Amino acid sequence: MNTKRVIFFCLLCLLFLQFNFNGMSNEKQSAVLSWEVGYNSSPDNLPEEWHQATVPGAVQTDFANAKEWKPFYIAENWKDYLWMEDVYWTYRTQFEKPDLLEGELLFFVSKGIDYEFDILLNGKKIFYQEGMFSPVNLNLTNDLKESNELLVKIYPAPKLPGFDMNRSQAAQSVKPAVSYGWDWHPRLVPLGIWDETYLEIRNQAFIEDLYTDYKLNDDFTEAEISLITEGKNLSGKRFEWTLTGPDGEVVLKETGLINSNTLLSLVLKNPELWWPHDHGDQPLYISELKVLDTEKNILDSEQHTVGFRRIQLVMNEGLWQEEIPFPKTRNKPPTTVEINGRRIFSKGTNWVNPEIFPGNITRERYEELVDLALEANFNLLRVWGGGIVNKEAFYKECNVKGIMVWTEFPLACNNYLDSPEYLRVLEQESTAIVKRIRRHPSNVIWSGGNELFNNWSGMTDQSLALRMLNSQCFLLDPLTPFIPTSPVFGMGHGHYIFRDLDGKTEVYQWMRESKSTAYTEFGMPGPSPVEILKSIIPEDELFPPMPGTSWESHHAFNAWVGDTWLMKDFLTEYFGEPESLEELVQIGQWIQSEGYKCIYEEARRQKPWCSMALNWCYNEPWPTAANNSLINYPDKPKPAFYAVANSCRPVLASARIPKFRWKTGEAFSVGLFILNDKYEEHVAGKMTIFLKSGDEKKEIGSWEFKSVNPNENLEGPVVETVLPEFQPGKMTLLLEVEGRPEWNSQYDLLKL
Numbered sequence: 001m002n003t004k005r006v007i008f009f010c011l012l013c014l015l016f017l018q019f020n021f022n023g024m025s026n027e028k029q030s031a032v033l034s035w036e037v038g039y040n041s042s043p044d045n046l047p048e049e050w051h052q053a054t055v056p057g058a059v060q061t062d063f064a065n066a067k068e069w070k071p072f073y074i075a076e077n078w079k080d081y082l083w084m085e086d087v088y089w090t091y092r093t094q095f096e097k098p099d100l101l102e103g104e105l106l107f108f109v110s111k112g113i114d115y116e117f118d119i120l121l122n123g124k125k126i127f128y129q130e131g132m133f134s135p136v137n138l139n140l141t142n143d144l145k146e147s148n149e150l151l152v153k154i155y156p157a158p159k160l161p162g163f164d165m166n167r168s169q170a171a172q173s174v175k176p177a178v179s180y181g182w183d184w185h186p187r188l189v190p191l192g193i194w195d196e197t198y199l200e201i202r203n204q205a206f207i208e209d210l211y212t213d214y215k216l217n218d219d220f221t222e223a224e225i226s227l228i229t230e231g232k233n234l235s236g237k238r239f240e241w242t243l244t245g246p247d248g249e250v251v252l253k254e255t256g257l258i259n260s261n262t263l264l265s266l267v268l269k270n271p272e273l274w275w276p277h278d279h280g281d282q283p284l285y286i287s288e289l290k291v292l293d294t295e296k297n298i299l300d301s302e303q304h305t306v307g308f309r310r311i312q313l314v315m316n317e318g319l320w321q322e323e324i325p326f327p328k329t330r331n332k333p334p335t336t337v338e339i340n341g342r343r344i345f346s347k348g349t350n351w352v353n354p355e356i357f358p359g360n361i362t363r364e365r366y367e368e369l370v371d372l373a374l375e376a377n378f379n380l381l382r383v384w385g386g387g388i389v390n391k392e393a394f395y396k397e398c399n400v401k402g403i404m405v406w407t408e409f410p411l412a413c414n415n416y417l418d419s420p421e422y423l424r425v426l427e428q429e430s431t432a433i434v435k436r437i438r439r440h441p442s443n444v445i446w447s448g449g450n451e452l453f454n455n456w457s458g459m460t461d462q463s464l465a466l467r468m469l470n471s472q473c474f475l476l477d478p479l480t481p482f483i484p485t486s487p488v489f490g491m492g493h494g495h496y497i498f499r500d501l502d503g504k505t506e507v508y509q510w511m512r513e514s515k516s517t518a519y520t521e522f523g524m525p526g527p528s529p530v531e532i533l534k535s536i537i538p539e540d541e542l543f544p545p546m547p548g549t550s551w552e553s554h555h556a557f558n559a560w561v562g563d564t565w566l567m568k569d570f571l572t573e574y575f576g577e578p579e580s581l582e583e584l585v586q587i588g589q590w591i592q593s594e595g596y597k598c599i600y601e602e603a604r605r606q607k608p609w610c611s612m613a614l615n616w617c618y619n620e621p622w623p624t625a626a627n628n629s630l631i632n633y634p635d636k637p638k639p640a641f642y643a644v645a646n647s648c649r650p651v652l653a654s655a656r657i658p659k660f661r662w663k664t665g666e667a668f669s670v671g672l673f674i675l676n677d678k679y680e681e682h683v684a685g686k687m688t689i690f691l692k693s694g695d696e697k698k699e700i701g702s703w704e705f706k707s708v709n710p711n712e713n714l715e716g717p718v719v720e721t722v723l724p725e726f727q728p729g730k731m732t733l734l735l736e737v738e739g740r741p742e743w744n745s746q747y748d749l750l751k752l
Contacts, residue, residue: 033095033199037062037192039087043153047090056112058357059089059154059192072356073622073633075538075550078186085157085189092151097144098201105202106144110136111391112195114359115175116155122148130158130425131174132194133389133410134432137208140199157189167386171414172422174429178352178386178412183559184620184627185356194359195391203299205233205291209435210302212243212287215479216271216310220340223268223308225252229289234258237299238292243306246272246283258291273340274307274441276379277402278650279679282307284399284441307399307441312338313481316517317608319490332490333483335518336611337380337404337444343711345607345677346404347600347648348380349373349618349630350521353387356621363393368635369619370397376630376641377648380404382486382520382614385449386412389433398442405442408486409433409469411449413457418464426465430472438477445481446473451493452485459485492516496523496616496628498595498660499570501562507595508659511602518612519603523628525565526592526640527556527585532632536623543581545625554625565626567591574661574750588626590730593643594660594748596630600647601654604675607713615644646745650678651708653687653735653745661750662731668723670733672703672716674743682708689719690734693726693751697734726751 035055038047051066053059060081064072072078100106108119114132118125121143129136140148158173165187170177181187209230214223227241235258243252254264272283288303315334322331337344354369355361373381381398383390385408398405409430416422437443448466452459459466466484473482487493492514499506507524527533534542541549545566547557556566563569571578571587578584596615603613620633630641646652656671672687687703701719708714731751737743 033093035193036092037089038092039063039084039089041087043088043155046151050092053091053192054359055091055193055197056195056359057192058114058190058194058359060084060188060190061357061360062192072188074536076553078188078553081188085191087156089154089191090151091154091193092149094147094149095199097146097148100141100201103204105139105141105204107200107202108136108138108140108150109200110193110195110197112193113152113154113197114191114194115158115173118151118153118155120151120153131429131432133174133429152193154191157191167412168414171416172419174410174422174425176353176387176410176412177414179356182386184555184565184617184624184629185352186553186622188356190357190359192357192359194357205231205237205293206300207231207234207289207291207302210287210289210304211435211439212304212306214268214306214308216308220273220310221270223271225264225266225268227263227287227289228261229258229263230261231291231300234291238294238296239263240290240292242286242288243268244286244288246285251285263289268308271308274309274399275402276339276344276404277374278377278379278677279339279342279344280402282400282402282441304439305396305399306439309340309441311444311480313445313483314338314343316490316611319517319609332517333488335491336608339404339444342679343608343611344379345604345711346380346518346612346614347604347677348378348382348404348612348614349376350384350614350616351381351387351390351618352384353390353621354619354634358388358391361391363397365634366391366394366397369631370394370401370403372631372635372637372641373403373618374401376645377650378403380406380444380612380614381618382406382447383408384412384617385410385447385485389437392436395437395440395442399440403442404444405440406445406447407433407437407443408447408449411452411465413451413454415458416449416452416463416465423464423468427468427472430469431476434472434476438480443480445483446477447482447486448484450486453488486520487518490517492519493521493616494523496525496560497562497564497567497570498524498591506659507598508657511599512656514602515606515609516603517610518614519599519610520612520614521616522599522613523616524592524595524599524640525567525588525626525628526638527566527588527626528624528632529636529638530582530585532623532636533581533585533625537625543584544578545584551625554623555627556625559626565624565628567626589639590748591660592638592640596640597643597647597747598657600644601652601673601675602656604647604677605654605656605673605713605715607675649742651676651682651743653737653743655689655733655735655745655747657733657747657749661752662723663752664723664725666723667720668700669718669720671718672735674705674708674714674716676708676713677711679710681710685740686738687716688736688738690736691721691724691726692732692734693724693729696724696726698724723751728752 035053036050037053038050116130119127159169167177179189211228213226245251284305290301313334545551623633654673700721703716733747
């Protein structure tokens, strides 16, 4: 009999419902409870006022909904929430004791409570935890009464004393630092039950963790499989394990007695390999373990998917040959992703959590954004260390759709000191994170966090936190690469603007002179669409944009350094004073699109020395007025998104352009390339180059190119001409490949 029964908590208008499990021991049964939430400034007192709560969710949005506040993302409304981080919040629910059969236990299970909390049952404190990523599995059985009250008391947000209200307050917690304020994120520190939470009836023998480990041989024809499990009272019980293939047929099966955590070691012949979507298919196997009693009744069962792949970070081509004078030191570290023996250029982006309050992230939101990543021709998402470690639904989407994931632990831009208290919580949290995510074939890189080796962070490779995270990954997931932070020596973060603040160098010049092994962060700001701006900026502040208004709160002014992120003064210098909001948005989005195209394609032109291009950033957790993002909150692509999608096509004609602004009579030049990330050869052909302004289109040259080798770029000539007398405004450079229109490219430049 299968006696694991799950009772999911969801929102109901009733305070409690009667549990009744009589005669239901063979199937999972569910019932529902409602939650209430309230706050008090004292840890010893309960709230004076209770409000309906949504679980998963956040205390802030529950309170705001109860008070019928306007959305926090409009105008300056977010400031009304700041006090909520400094009080004690309590969740409350009631339930009746279920009719437990002999040997059954009732557990309270939560996959995530943010951040520090007590759990009380019938007025008695039975649990304490600091950490939002470690699940709670709490046996309530011995403390149950006929009628029960369960409280989850959330402590105020953690803050390192002695710092202003900024991200440094997060430097002694495993709380995502972004919540304390960033150059695109307001200071809103989430608290509450943020992931699936429920009651569960278990047998006394139950599985806590199941992991199907494997190692592929050198020619990928065999997978040596080990099944590792953790649980309670499993010793001496019988087990039955099956591995079901992508076609639904069982390919391996084993039975036996449980006498250790490692249950079996078997070999699977000719496993189907998991690939990123642009290099192959994503076959997924199902590993299922059943625990049986002496009569072969099912006491418990667990299953998860398995994708067979070998992932490595290998040295970029040419690094070992790089001239390093005596005394010799270490070379730049490897940044080329090699999967199943194939070196891959990683095209992608930096992913941030899709909501300010992560409890509000749904599977549907993950699905929308991962689908857009496919549309953008991305094959890798760097889950940035300033934000959350994502829910299971994110990784499952990436597994199925062939998106590789680089997962960072929640450390960013701070010096995370080596105090015993912090290291204890980090060890607990990182253990839970690695054990959960290591099952997913999409996860291909572990990283200690974001920008930890910089002078504003002050960490080094001797910092105990990073040494411990490396150790954790080695012990629990040794075949997945680990890097201490991004960037490491050789990688590039920046630039984040179209033209340097000194006014001398455009992206076209500094990107060509750069020589990074991987561009793991680079940005190009652009304004949000007019309809979004009208929804978040009060009408009397809408135009012209000014500092000190809601434009600034939504990060158009004074967000990073200088005139960022709207770049209004820069846009005015290039295009003249905009006469309307619509004109301002149009030119800002034009600049963002062309700047991003330049960086992605130049990074690809530098292959194989360079192996990765990931912009800052992909998405937003709230609607900004201007930002480096490709997708406006919640899921609206900017024009730059489509520009980047074109620049990340597997094969394309590409132009190396000297600058953005041109004048009649200037010597115009453009370097020609075929960029090829496909592992297939392409036959010779002809590319023709045009300049177009309005209805006027002039041919300026052509290139008859030879065949293009697999996974190699082909560099062509530099075409030069004297710029015709086009009208001022947009001038388009066109690259057209005969018989291959899917390779064609265009670049919109400014004619003065």
